[in-house]
Amino acid sequence: MKKVVLKDIAQHVGVSTALVSYVLNGQAEEKQVSKENAEKIKLAAIELNYQPNQVAKSLRMRKTHTIGLVVADINYRFSTGITRAIEAEAKRLNFTVIFGSTNESPDKFTELTNVLVNRQVDGLILVPGENSQQQILHLQNSGIPFVLIDRYFPEIDTNYVALDNYKAAYDAVTYLVTSGHKRVSFINLKTSMFHLQERDRGYLDALKDHHLESRPEWLIHIDGDDLPHGIASAIQPLLNSADKPDAIFLATDRLTIEALKRLNTLGVKVPDDISVLSFDESDAFDLFYCPVTHGRQPLEEMGEAAVKTLINLINNQKINKKLTFQAGFVPGKSCRET
Amino acid sequence: MKKVVLKDIAQHVGVSTALVSYVLNGQAEEKQVSKENAEKIKLAAIELNYQPNQVAKSLRMRKTHTIGLVVADINYRFSTGITRAIEAEAKRLNFTVIFGSTNESPDKFTELTNVLVNRQVDGLILVPGENSQQQILHLQNSGIPFVLIDRYFPEIDTNYVALDNYKAAYDAVTYLVTSGHKRVSFINLKTSMFHLQERDRGYLDALKDHHLESRPEWLIHIDGDDLPHGIASAIQPLLNSADKPDAIFLATDRLTIEALKRLNTLGVKVPDDISVLSFDESDAFDLFYCPVTHGRQPLEEMGEAAVKTLINLINNQKINKKLTFQAGFVPGKSCRET
DNA sequence: TCTGTTGCTTTAATCGTTTAAAGAATTTAC
DNA sequence: GTAAATTCTTTAAACGATTAAAGCAACAGA
Structure with a gap:
């Protein structure tokens, strides 16, 4: 069952490979191939079930029509959502996606991006983790087109597609305030990542602008490596304190899930006892006894924008795009109205 | 910032590309390259930061060291789990994964597998959907190595890695029976897929073997395209009937989630009112008020096995492997003990 | 001196495409 | 009738690697 290659068609029809290539790439007119030969070639291609070898094509064209996608962790809801969106948009534009997950390790990030570059991907869409600035700079230096998504480094001038984390957090807290909450706690991950720090800033600014008290012990940062323990030891003191918070705002879906589990136990x-607001959404909310109020990231739009930006970058050389999307808001019943 | 290629190193050192290739592929000894040249070449490769062009290598070697993965729907828990496992194992064996999701459409299945084959993947790992037998046969005919995972067609002789769905369902029902349940309903998807039909068979055989009544109206098949409606109109009659079931066994995680939501509302x-047992697990169970008793698929092991089988297939030509894994069981508190 | 061996290196074909450039056949122009 | 233009086709060089096979020195043995 030998693979049929261009030459086979050429021989079958009795012409050169050039003609076959012209015809099958839709340049029959342009290259003035005779109607007769064009017809024969097209028929032969179908008859022999010719499938072009993309590897050879890529080598010759120096374009693989492939984009590399590196996410922080395939298990995140964000990752599957954005992967799906990127895949769909890529397919629409006739690109293939190769992807990998770094599990938040900078070493794996470096390794993965290098592997993808060696595979001659035409460009990269990256969700960088902590301490990957070095590699970002390195990629920038190497000239390969790339777009950061979800996370970026304000000190590095790159193309990116991100959420307006500051405003999303600010608006969420404002929602709590206007629905009557006075003592709002915010639980975030302990991290140096800009996008999460922006959520802190939004929280703090909202409190300030609405003239609400802001206590240091209400802004909690917990270690992402052991959420159950972190959440447990964060929530206990909150609930025990004399004037305990009337609302908890959580910075990620996994934090919220962990917190809700804890509150359950x-x-x-x-x-009734405390309001809960989640920055992100999660499928798991479905089974909680009350609908959880949460923000919503426009994953489809972000994925689409990332792919479009990247492909422009691949084609046009120089563009500089820093796209910021606004979060949506899904009201539930997990926040008391007072 | 031109890419450094083999020739550049050769010129830099002043030797032919052959020598460079030998040295960089660890054949220095074998091909009796002089120590002196070997050293110079290695140094130059580092100095110039040479990264081999995998596309050229693939074309020449007729091996891409890439496997194509086609899942039914990236949003399934099964898909992310198995993808992660496959990716990890592939990386371990120095393979890259390209993947796509068919969203259960046979046309997309055909299209995706063809795209992957044209990209010259060395082999495929596939989760086939309904009505993809044709394409499976076609792939078989084309000689490309592939392994089915999760689902397979008993009438087609292929390599596969799957769960013992019959036994898993049988054991689950047996668990319900031995814990005192007498009227067990089973809700499954309406499908022609073998793996789900096996779950029916396990359910029915278990009832028979344990001398329990089996009513047609207790074995329910609902349309996967509109789960909320399907579940709603399935559960209502069950609960309203004179001697309603004392347990509901659900064939997939999404069915269980939908059912739990419905029971909630x-x-x-x-x-207390009814026991619930889920064939599959789900992260969403975390937030249900009681731990849901469920089965567990050994995703890591299955992914690993699929990759290993496929790579053997790629290397050794002919092997015939039909691997069946046993499901685990995670006891919760969603089934009454009587 | 010739032949053979050893040790090392280069040449050049190959993988399957694309595509300038050259070539051939036919028609048009003068 | 010949040159020029037009129409169609082929040739062959890329793309960047791998790898048989051939080549070249130096030296040994007869």
Whole structure:
């Protein structure tokens, strides 16, 4: 069952490979191939079920029509959503996606991006983790087109597609405030990543602008490596304190899930005992006894924008795009109205 | 910032490309390259930061060291889990994964597998959907190595890695029976897929072997395209009937989630009013008020096995492997003990 | 001196495409 | 009738690697 190659068609029809190539690439007119030969070639291609070898094509064209996608962790809801969106848009534009997951390790990030570059991907869409600035700079230096998504480094001038984390957090807190909450706690991950720090800033600014008290012990940063323990030891003191918060705002979906589980086991009722607001959404919310109020990232739009930007970059050389999307908001019943 | 190619190193050192290739591929000894040249070449490769062009290599070697993965829907828990496992194992064996999602459409399945084959992947790992037998046969005919995972067609002789769905369902029902349940309903998807039909068979055989009543109206098949509606109109009659079932066994994670949501809105208490057992697990169970008893697929092992089988297939030509894994069981509190 | 061996290196074909450039056949122009 | 233009086709060089096979020195043995 030998593979049929261009030459086979040429021989079958009795012409040169050049003609075959012209015809099958739709340049029959342009290259003035005779109608007769064009017809014969097209028929032969179908008859022999010719499938062009993309590897050879890529080598010759120096374009693989492939984009590399590196996500921080395939298990995140964000990752599957954005992967799906990117894949769909890429397919629409006739690109293939190769992807990998770094599990938040900078070493794996470096390794993966290098592998993808060696595979001659035409460009990269990256969700960088902590301490990957070096590699970003290195990629920038190497000239390969890339777009950061979800996360970026304000000190490095790159193309990116991101959420307006500041405003999303600010608006979320404002929502809590206007629905009557006075003591709002924010639980975030302990991280140096800009996008999460922006959520802190949005929280703090909202409190300030609405003249609400802001206590250091209400802004909590927990270690992402052991969420159950982190959440447990964060929530206990909050609930025990004399004037405990009337709302908890959580910076990620996994934080919220962990917190809701914890509240469940402690027998704390949402929203009667305390309001809960989640920055991100999660499928798991479906089974919570009350609909969880949460923000929503426009994954489809972001994925689409990332692919479009990247492909422009691949084609046009120089563009500089820093796209910021606004989060949506899905009201539930997990925040008390007072 | 031109890319450094083999020739550049050759020129830099002042030797032919052959020598450079030998040295950089660890054949220095074998090909008796002089120590002196070998050293110079290695140094130059580092100095110039040479990165081999994998596309050229692939064309020449007729091996891309890439495997194509086609899943039914990237949003399934099964898909992300198996993807992660496959990716990890592939990386371990120095393979790259290109993947795509068919969203259960046979046309997309055909298209995707063809694209991957044209990209010269060395082999495929596939989760085929309904009505993809044709394409499976076609792939078989074309001689490309592939392994089915999760689902397969008993009438087609292929390599596969799958779960023992019959036994998993049988054992689950047996668990319900031995914990005192007498009227067990099974909700499955309406499908022609073998792996789901096996779950029916396991359910029915278990009932028979344990001398329990088996009513046609307790074995329910609902349309996967509109789960909420399907579940709603399936559960209502069950609960309303004179001697309603004391347990519901659900064939997939999404069915279980939908059912639990429905039971929530109906105010039916699990397990007091009715026991619930899920064939699959789901992250969403975390937030349900009681731990959901469920089966567990050994995704890591299955992914690993699929990759290993495929790579053997790629290297050794002919092997015939039909691997069946046993499901695990995670006891929760969603089934009454009586 | 010739032949053979050893040790090392280069040549050049190959993988399957694309595409300038050259070539051939036919028609048109004068 | 010949040159020029037109129409169609082929040739052959890329793309960047791998790798048989051939080549070249130097030296040994007869």
